Amino acid sequence: MLVKIPLPAPLAEGETLEERLTSAEIEFRNVTKRYGEVAAVKDFSLTVRRGEFLTILGPSGSGKTTALMLLAGFASPSEGEILIAGKSVAAVPSYRRDQGIVFQNYALFPHLTVSRNLEFPLEMRGVKAHERSKRVERMLERVHLSDFRQRMPSQLSGGQQQRVALARALIADPPILLLDEPLGALDRNLREQMQGEIKSLHKEFGKTTICVTHDQEEALTLSDRIVVMRDGRIEQTDTPEALYDRPATRFVANFLGEANILDDADFKVESDNELPAGTVAMIRPERICIADQAARMRADAQQRQAVTGTVVDMIYAGPLRKYHVRVGSGVLITRQHVGSGQKIFQPGDEVRLEWLRSDLRFVRA
Amino acid sequence: MTRFRKLGQMPIWLTVPAFGILLIVFGIPILRLLLTSLNAPALSVANYHAFFGQAANIRLLVQTVEISVVATAICVIIGYPTAYLIVAASKRLRMVLLVLVLIPYLTSLLARTYAWIVILGDNGLVNKLLLDIGLISSPLQLLYNRFSVYVGMVHVMLPLMILPLVSVMLGIDKSLMAAARSMGARPFAAFWRVFFPLSLPGVRSGVLLVFILCLGFYITPAALGGLGDAMLSTFIAAQVKSTFNIKLIATSAFVLLAIAGILLFMLGLDLSSRHHRAAKKERTSWQRRVPSFGTLARYLNELAAPYRAKRWTAELFQARDEIYLTKQIGAAFVVLVMSFLLFPGAIVMIMSFSAGAYLEFPPSGFSLQWYRSFFGDASWTGAAWTSIQIGIAVTILSTIVGTLAALGLSRTSPGLRSVLTMAILTPITIPLIVVGIAVFLALVNLGLIGSKSGIVLAHSIGAIGYVVVIVSATLANFDRRLEQAAKSMRAGPVPTFRRVTLPLILPGILGGAVFAFIHSFDEVVITSLVSGFSIRTLPLKMWENIRHAIDPTIAAVSSLLMLLPVLWIIAIYFMWWRARPKHVPTAATADIG
Numbered sequence: 001m002l003v004k005i006p007l008p009a010p011l012a013e014g015e016t017l018e019e020r021l022t023s024a025e026i027e028f029r030n031v032t033k034r035y036g037e038v039a040a041v042k043d044f045s046l047t048v049r050r051g052e053f054l055t056i057l058g059p060s061g062s063g064k065t066t067a068l069m070l071l072a073g074f075a076s077p078s079e080g081e082i083l084i085a086g087k088s089v090a091a092v093p094s095y096r097r098d099q100g101i102v103f104q105n106y107a108l109f110p111h112l113t114v115s116r117n118l119e120f121p122l123e124m125r126g127v128k129a130h131e132r133s134k135r136v137e138r139m140l141e142r143v144h145l146s147d148f149r150q151r152m153p154s155q156l157s158g159g160q161q162q163r164v165a166l167a168r169a170l171i172a173d174p175p176i177l178l179l180d181e182p183l184g185a186l187d188r189n190l191r192e193q194m195q196g197e198i199k200s201l202h203k204e205f206g207k208t209t210i211c212v213t214h215d216q217e218e219a220l221t222l223s224d225r226i227v228v229m230r231d232g233r234i235e236q237t238d239t240p241e242a243l244y245d246r247p248a249t250r251f252v253a254n255f256l257g258e259a260n261i262l263d264d265a266d267f268k269v270e271s272d273n274e275l276p277a278g279t280v281a282m283i284r285p286e287r288i289c290i291a292d293q294a295a296r297m298r299a300d301a302q303q304r305q306a307v308t309g310t311v312v313d314m315i316y317a318g319p320l321r322k323y324h325v326r327v328g329s330g331v332l333i334t335r336q337h338v339g340s341g342q343k344i345f346q347p348g349d350e351v352r353l354e355w356l357r358s359d360l361r362f363v364r365a
Numbered sequence: 366m367t368r369f370r371k372l373g374q375m376p377i378w379l380t381v382p383a384f385g386i387l388l389i390v391f392g393i394p395i396l397r398l399l400l401t402s403l404n405a406p407a408l409s410v411a412n413y414h415a416f417f418g419q420a421a422n423i424r425l426l427v428q429t430v431e432i433s434v435v436a437t438a439i440c441v442i443i444g445y446p447t448a449y450l451i452v453a454a455s456k457r458l459r460m461v462l463l464v465l466v467l468i469p470y471l472t473s474l475l476a477r478t479y480a481w482i483v484i485l486g487d488n489g490l491v492n493k494l495l496l497d498i499g500l501i502s503s504p505l506q507l508l509y510n511r512f513s514v515y516v517g518m519v520h521v522m523l524p525l526m527i528l529p530l531v532s533v534m535l536g537i538d539k540s541l542m543a544a545a546r547s548m549g550a551r552p553f554a555a556f557w558r559v560f561f562p563l564s565l566p567g568v569r570s571g572v573l574l575v576f577i578l579c580l581g582f583y584i585t586p587a588a589l590g591g592l593g594d595a596m597l598s599t600f601i602a603a604q605v606k607s608t609f610n611i612k613l614i615a616t617s618a619f620v621l622l623a624i625a626g627i628l629l630f631m632l633g634l635d636l637s638s639r640h641h642r643a644a645k646k647e648r649t650s651w652q653r654r655v656p657s658f659g660t661l662a663r664y665l666n667e668l669a670a671p672y673r674a675k676r677w678t679a680e681l682f683q684a685r686d687e688i689y690l691t692k693q694i695g696a697a698f699v700v701l702v703m704s705f706l707l708f709p710g711a712i713v714m715i716m717s718f719s720a721g722a723y724l725e726f727p728p729s730g731f732s733l734q735w736y737r738s739f740f741g742d743a744s745w746t747g748a749a750w751t752s753i754q755i756g757i758a759v760t761i762l763s764t765i766v767g768t769l770a771a772l773g774l775s776r777t778s779p780g781l782r783s784v785l786t787m788a789i790l791t792p793i794t795i796p797l798i799v800v801g802i803a804v805f806l807a808l809v810n811l812g813l814i815g816s817k818s819g820i821v822l823a824h825s826i827g828a829i830g831y832v833v834v835i836v837s838a839t840l841a842n843f844d845r846r847l848e849q850a851a852k853s854m855r856a857g858p859v860p861t862f863r864r865v866t867l868p869l870i871l872p873g874i875l876g877g878a879v880f881a882f883i884h885s886f887d888e889v890v891i892t893s894l895v896s897g898f899s900i901r902t903l904p905l906k907m908w909e910n911i912r913h914a915i916d917p918t919i920a921a922v923s924s925l926l927m928l929l930p931v932l933w934i935i936a937i938y939f940m941w942w943r944a945r946p947k948h949v950p951t952a953a954t955a956d957i958g
Contacts, residue, residue: 074849095852095861107850111868120864121854172854 031080058229100169108153115149179211287359288334379773394806402615433579448530470524471930476923480709533567581796598798717920735921748906759885767832815897832877839873
């Protein structure tokens with residue numbers, strides 16, 4: 001199959017290829033958005049590189065959708081500015097911004113067939129009719145919906161609607177793709193399948209993509225980088241792995257996966273050095289080993305810490321077992337792989353919990 | 366360019382044409398009317414003093430309120446169970462019943478009023494029937510008294526009570542009743558404690574609608590009532606035609622408005638929440654006074670539990686007969702109400718084919734003579750043509766202006782929206798005769814009395830209200846994200862409206878247009894005030910006919926007008942139901958493949 005690659009614009013004077021490839025496509029500069037007294041987004045600064053897949057992750061009400069709407073031009077910032085390809089877009093109305101958007105409930109036009117929906121963005125850009133139908137055909141084939149071109153959106157399943165929405169956002173070849181909770185309306189199996197689809201479309205089309213979600217798994221799976229938001233502010237920005245492994249704050253640690261917070265209230269934390277002020281120790285459940293109380297500490301005892309406690313709850317969750325273990329006045333959570341041949345504990349059992357000192361993390365409280 | 370865009374983004378501009386017309390034709394004159402009634406510029410209540418000083422006026426006022434209250438009460442008593450049974454019916458039956466309620470609602474008021482004259486008159490159907498079976502020896506006086514006024518008014522108003530009730534009742538989650546039943550509430554308790562409080566908003570809007578219409582709508586009482594059944598609105602209309610004492614007219618109009626205002630104030634507060642608060646308060650004080658009573662009741666309750674359980678089990682197996690009986694009674698009731706609503710129309714239709722020299726039932730022979738007389742008489746066909754012309758003009762004007770206003774309102778803040786919507790709806794929410802007087806004054810000033818454009822303006826202020834209500838309802842269901850989606854695909858404001866918004870709200874706009882036409886085509890109260898002597902619309906001609914000589918031709922006109930609602934319903938059906946996505950035949954095969 002012949003793959004048609006759209007040629008990039010020639011390099012500007014003084015621009016190097018390196019710069020072009022890593023340059024900022026989108027930039028938020030100290031953007032604040034207020035609705036009356038309430039600031040939905042506060043002092044939001046962010047740079048998105050060309051071709052990057054960036055996810056804005058946060059609980060509902062954290063301002064992530066507002067940030068996306070500001071970028072799309074459906075709302076304008078109260079303070080600060082937004083730059084696309086180095087130019088402020090304050091005066092550019094939404095319909096001139098050249099972005100493809102997948103809306104939360106897809107916003108497929110209910111009165112138009114699938115192919116008419118796909119044609120719409122091309123028509124608005126003045127693409128000729130025969131060219132339009134060619135491109136629609138190609139796109140429908142790409143998302144495996146060729147048989148559905150004459151259907152109305154209401155006659156499609158959730159996953160099919162999702163694919164139409166993606167195709168419609170991509171068909172006019174905009175440089176930027178915005179996804180607003182793209183998989184929120186799908187059930188679990190379909191969601192995993194569509195994650196793969198989105199990932200492969202991103203690889204294939206290379207659009208600078210900003211995705212907004214509250215689903216941590218979706219964020220971890222899809223993104224090059226994740227921005228965690230809380231109460232309108234950015235809490236932390238990093239790659240999925242760094243974010244999970246080295247959360248900066250207690251909020252991030254808790255929001256992304258499960259975390260055992262070892263604060264003074266429940267645990268006496270002994271450390272070689274004083275803990276930096278305002279921080280607490282944190283450890284992920286999968287870093288804690290659960291064993292018989294009688295079991296002996298392993299050889300590299302220097303690097304290990306251990307506590308004893310009582311199992312209060314055992315939760316079977318398919319591939320793993322989750323234990324809640326009472327230690328002193330607090331409860332630690334740990335995991336055990338099912339089928340690893342390890343001993344299974346029941347509530348009431350006395351156990352010993354062990355972890356590597358290096359697995360402890362220190363997060364801002 | 367940007368300034369132009371900013372201006373276009375101010376949605377409030379879209380409501381300007383609507384408010385312009387409203388202000389000139391209704392708003393300013395009603396303020397002038399108020400000032401006149403207050404003896405401006407002196408500002409005194411002397412006029413009101415004079416009005417209430419006359420015993421005859423007070424009698425008229427009391428009578429007006431009495432007739433309106435009784436008619437409204439009858440409508441609630443008949444309408445509530447009817448609405449409940451309609452909602453409880455199966456989906457298909459419900460549609461049929463709703464159409465049966467809609468048909469009289471969409472039928473010409475004058476045709477319906479005329480039907481009752483024919484049925485209740487001395488030689489009418491009822492008397493003839495009673496004479497024939499020998500129950501009475503001389504005709505009963507059924508017409509031109511309070512009884513016939515109530516029959517006619519309830520017939521006109523009942524659909525207006527049933528429709529809001531049905532719409533509120535349909536919105537009540539059925540599982541709530543099931544939940545109440547699962548907690549041991551008997552059917553009546555479940556109804557009374559759960560369903561009834563939730564249906565109160567429907568009762569409220571139905572009562573408001575019917576009562577205010579009763580206050581200002583004088584056609585039916587004037588046609589069916591005797592001299593002793595005159596209403597304040599009849600009196601006002603008579604004043605306009607005869608002496609034209611502007612102070613007296615203004616004062617009476619505002620007295621009528623005040624009555625409507627009092628009811629609005631009483632019912633405007635949320636009934637259901639107030640009810641709840643009062644009940645809660647009562648219970649706490651009651652418990653404080655007799656603290657041990659609660660414990661005792663609980664104890665007794667516990668003792669009774671086994672018995673209750675036994676009774677429930679028994680009922681579970683026994684209840685069949687009871688349910689069957691209730692269902693039979695319900696069905697009989699609905700049949701009765703529906704015949705009351707539809708029977709008069711059917712009778713007039715049958716009689717319109719009579720071959721005799723006067724109307725009779727059953728007709729002695731079949732003939733089309735009265736239809737021939739309608740189509741052969743230039744005064745009838747001319748009136749019909751005038752009505753159609755005016756109706757079309759009103760439809761075009763009010764659909765455009767009303768749709769723009771609805772679009773503007775949907776984009777303003779909710780607070781502002783409700784205030785402006787209320788303002789736009791005043792011409793259809795206050796007594797009709799008051800609107801008529803205001804419009805009359807406005808058209809006198811504009812020199813448009815007795816002109817078609819004057820009547821078009823007079824009809825439009827009400828018709829705009831209907832369009833705004835229906836289009837706003839459609840817009841409320843319209844997903845604004847579709848507009849954002851279009852904009853994200855480079856569609857500017859105009860293409861977005863033309864390609865996305867308009868096609869999706871078109872059913873609402875067309876529905877609004879139908880209602881605007883109906884409003885204009887059937888309007889008689891305001892028209893009779895502003896038509897002067899030169900213009901005769903079809904309702905005016907019918908009204909004259911009813912009042913003076915009963916020319917059987919009117920039966921033919923009425924039957925023709927009764928066919929219209931069927932047309933309307935078909936039109937509305939095609940616009941609203943067919944607007945839903947069609948199933949593409951190839952889709953089914955694609956599913957298999």
